Amino acid sequence: MVTLGDNIRKARKKMGLTQEELASVIGVTSQAVSRWESGAGMPDISMLIPLAKALQTSIDKLLGYEQENTNEAAYIELKKTFEKIEKESSSPVEAALNMLCMLEREIEITPGDFIYLAAYVEKAAALTRLLYENDAQEAWPEIKKKAVRYGTQVIRFCNDPEWIERTHYALAFVYMADKDFVSSKEHVMCLPSVDSNRLRESVMAQLTFAESGIDDMNKIALFNLQKFARAINKEILYSAETLIWNRRADETTDIGLWGIELIELFEKKKELIPYCRGFYRDIYKTIIVADLQKKDNEAARAHWTELKAGMQKHYDYYQTVLASDEEQAKFTARQIERMRTYTKDYIEDKQEAILQIIKQFFGNEAYSLLAD
Structure with a gap:
């Protein structure tokens, strides 16, 4: 849970102040x-107004009653960091482990930041697809x-339904990797189902x-289509990946081409x-992996x-x-x-990452076949 100390630390860093500089401004x-900031003590109530003024924020924000709308911006920055780590890493496993290490460092600095906590769970879930590698297994x-x-x-x-839902989704895969199917199903059952006619999108x-007329309705309808497209695409991708891991190449090709x-x-x-x-x-x-498993180079x-x-395109x-x-x-700003x-x-x-x-898995000959 985000504490007053967490909010003071975030606001201070946003202002570019050291602890000494903030202390000097407010007279402590x-x-x-x-x-x-560490939670070992609490400021006297009389200090809240000077703190809010020095940090150019409100008392409500410091106390956590008024949430700043920074989740989207913070997530964009986090995605940039992930992309940088991926580019600098020599393999998917190394990239995944480096991302988890980075998130662990951020969590140590700000233990109550739900974006980092949820992102760690999501990256752990992504790592389950790479557990055939020794480094990942260890x-x-x-x-x-x-x-x-x-x-x-x-x-x-967390009071954000999106992050709670994403965390349930990721934990289902985390438990699945250890064959703890009971725990996995518990998290699966917390997710919404398209089988229901009572989904909010419907x-x-x-x-x-x-409430607002047809123009706003069209915007909502498009937003719903975007979410449904993403959900369907994800289901097809995960099905294809599961098939290819089990070396069922023909079925992978069928569902993959249907997905395309x-x-x-x-x-x-x-x-x-x-x-x-x-x-x-x-x-x-x-x-392409299925093609190579079938030795169909053409x-x-x-x-x-x-x-x-x-x-x-x-x-x-x-x-x-x-x-x-x-x-x-x-x-949205994130999409742009x-x-x-x-x-x-x-x-x-x-x-190049795909070629690597x-x-x-298939050697230099397969690499040259595609890279040339």
């Missing part, structure tokens, strides 16, 4: 500020223990029309492209060419959006930021 010792017991502890904190104390568009057809259908609605881009790349990756090369063409569309204020207004990072260098890095995975 630096040791007092240190005790407040680190897993301690990572799993921390993921469960951090996930429990988020579920019990009513929200009509409610918005009744669906994505191309979704992308006819341009606003859905940001919710399809990554899945498009990763589904094609599983198809198909692998053809699918690699299609993947590169699709990534170029996404890049071209993003450049069109970024060149127009009117087009940018259709997307991700479009800006989708550079030609980014595309080359992602393609191919090289790791």
Whole structure:
């Protein structure tokens, strides 16, 4: 749970002040500020007004009654850090472990920050897909223990339904990796189901029309479509990955190509492209691996060419959006930021990462087949 001390520390760092500088401004010792931030002590109530003024915030924000809308901005910055770590790492396992180490350091600094806690659980869940690697296997017991502890904190104390839901989702995979299917199902059952006709998305568009009119209803309908597209794409990708791990190459190809057809259908609605881009790349990756498992080099090369063409198409569309204020207004700040990072260098890095995975599992010949 985020404490008064956590909020003082965050606000002080945002202002660029040291503990000594803040103490000097409000007339206390630096040791007092240190005790407040660590939770070893609490400021007297008479200090709240000077603190709020010095930190250019409100008493309600310091006490946690008024939440700053910084989650989206903080998550964008975190994603940038993940991308930097991924680029600097030599393998997917090294990248995953480095991300978890970075999150652990941030959690030590700010123990009550739910974004870092939930992100740790999500990255632990992502690591479960790499447990065939020795480095991942060795680190897993301690990572799993921390993921469960951090996930429990988020579920019990966070007041943001999105992060709670994401944490339940991630913990289902964490427990699944250890074959603790009872605990995994407990978290699965906390997630919403599309089988219900009472999902909020099924009513929200009509409610918005009744309250605000058809223009706002269309915005909500588009937002719902984006979420459904992402959910369907994720299900297809995970199914394809599960099949390929079990060396069922023909079935992987079938479901993968079906997934690509669906994505191309979704992308006819341009606003859905940001919710399809990554899945498009990763589904094609599983198809290419299936081709190589079947020793169908011709198909692998053809699918690699299609993947590169699709990534170029996404890049071209993003450049069109970024060149127009009117087009940018259709997307969230997070989506626009991700479009800006989708550079030609980014595309080359992602393609090279796929080639390195191919090289790791199929050797230099397969790498050369696609890289040439």
